[in-house]
Amino acid sequence: MKTRKKIISSALAAAVLSGQGPHIHVPQFANSVSPTESLIADGRDTGSGYKPGQILFANDARFTESYYSEPLTNYLVGWRDPNDIEAKLQFIAPKVPVGTARRFEWKAAVNAEEFLSEIVDDQRAIGSDFKTVQYTGTDVVDKTLNKGLTYIADMDGLVGTNWQQAKVAKLLRRLYRNEYRRGIAALSAAATNQAYTWDTTAGKNPDQDVRGDLITATTASGIRPNRILYGDTAFNKRLLSYEAQVNFTAFAGVANLTLEQLAARLMVDQIMISRERYQSAAAAKSEIVSNLIFGFYAQDGVDTEDATNLKRFVSEFDSEQGGGTVRVYVQQLSSKLVALTVEHYSKVVVTYSGGLRKWTIS
DSSP: OHHHHHHHHHHHHHHHHTTOSOOOOOOTTSOOSSTTSOOOSSOBOOSSOOOTTOEEEOOGGGOOGGGBOHHHHHHHHTOOOTTOHHHHHHHHSOEEEOOSOSEEEEEEOOHHHHTOOOSSTTOOOTTSOOOOOOOOOEEEEEEOEEEEEEEEEEGGGOOSSOHHHHHHHHHHHHHHHHHHHHHHHHHHHHSEEEEEOOSSOTTOOHHHHHHHHHHHHHHHHSSOOOEEEEEHHHHHHHHHHHHTSTTHHHHHHHHTOOHHHHHHHHTOSEEEEEOOEEEEETTEEEESSTTEEEEEOOOSSOOSSSOOSEEEEEEOOOGGGTOSSEEEEEEEOSSSEEEEEEEEEEEEEEOOOTTOEEEEEO
């Protein structure tokens, strides 16, 4: 048996070295300062061997009161990303604060019960009581997850007096980008997919494709999706399809609608276009949403029991710990190296998948 395992291992190693083995995706967390240096295998903060410019998964040892920075925490609490990726995150997965505790409950309702109806079920007969209705929704016990990143800074390479604010803002942008990708992945996995081809062929009507499928989604769940998120590529294909029609004059107005006008045309509350990218390889970026479109139901200011498809549950820190939903820690590693760590608690959950739609556009 040992000989067999050794042969298999040797064969696999040879295949990998020759480029024929399984493709291994290495996460872009370590960010080596030199393109010739290897990335740390999994981006962990090992407690030693630090290099300036690295961004690592935060080590639990960083989260101690002696390293806590109240000024930087207060800065991040009021900080807003210039590109406002947090707004896109809030658009698809509205934030639901669950207090200072990590554990929380959310309601998993039986959708059919909301729409049960009889023509005479609410009429009381003389001498009898009203009919009793029972809802069987269940409480799901869950908990938020601790997430954080650490940036290693070299004091000799820093410029200006606000360098710490710039670095922690960079970390928070990255954390929000990670959350946004989690939200998109959750939507994509839970949604019912429908493929459409929007090209230069005559007779294409992209908006009618979406509008017709919104009706299907409403029938499936009883709740009409009220928000639509277009990927950059998907929205461009919509424009290309309309602009290529034989009678372009008839479609020029449709192609040039504002997002507010398009929302009214599709009978939804709001539409956004996702133009966000992420570093998918050492020298390449990829769209987060790309050729996909998502139709879903969401509202701001939600709680744990409404019908929003996707929620982002967040734990808050005690007022004695600076309050808010993020914390910053500063640790002097050596005479020249400083570790800046940003942490938060959250969990992105598909609390209800009914009526959730995904359109894949080619």
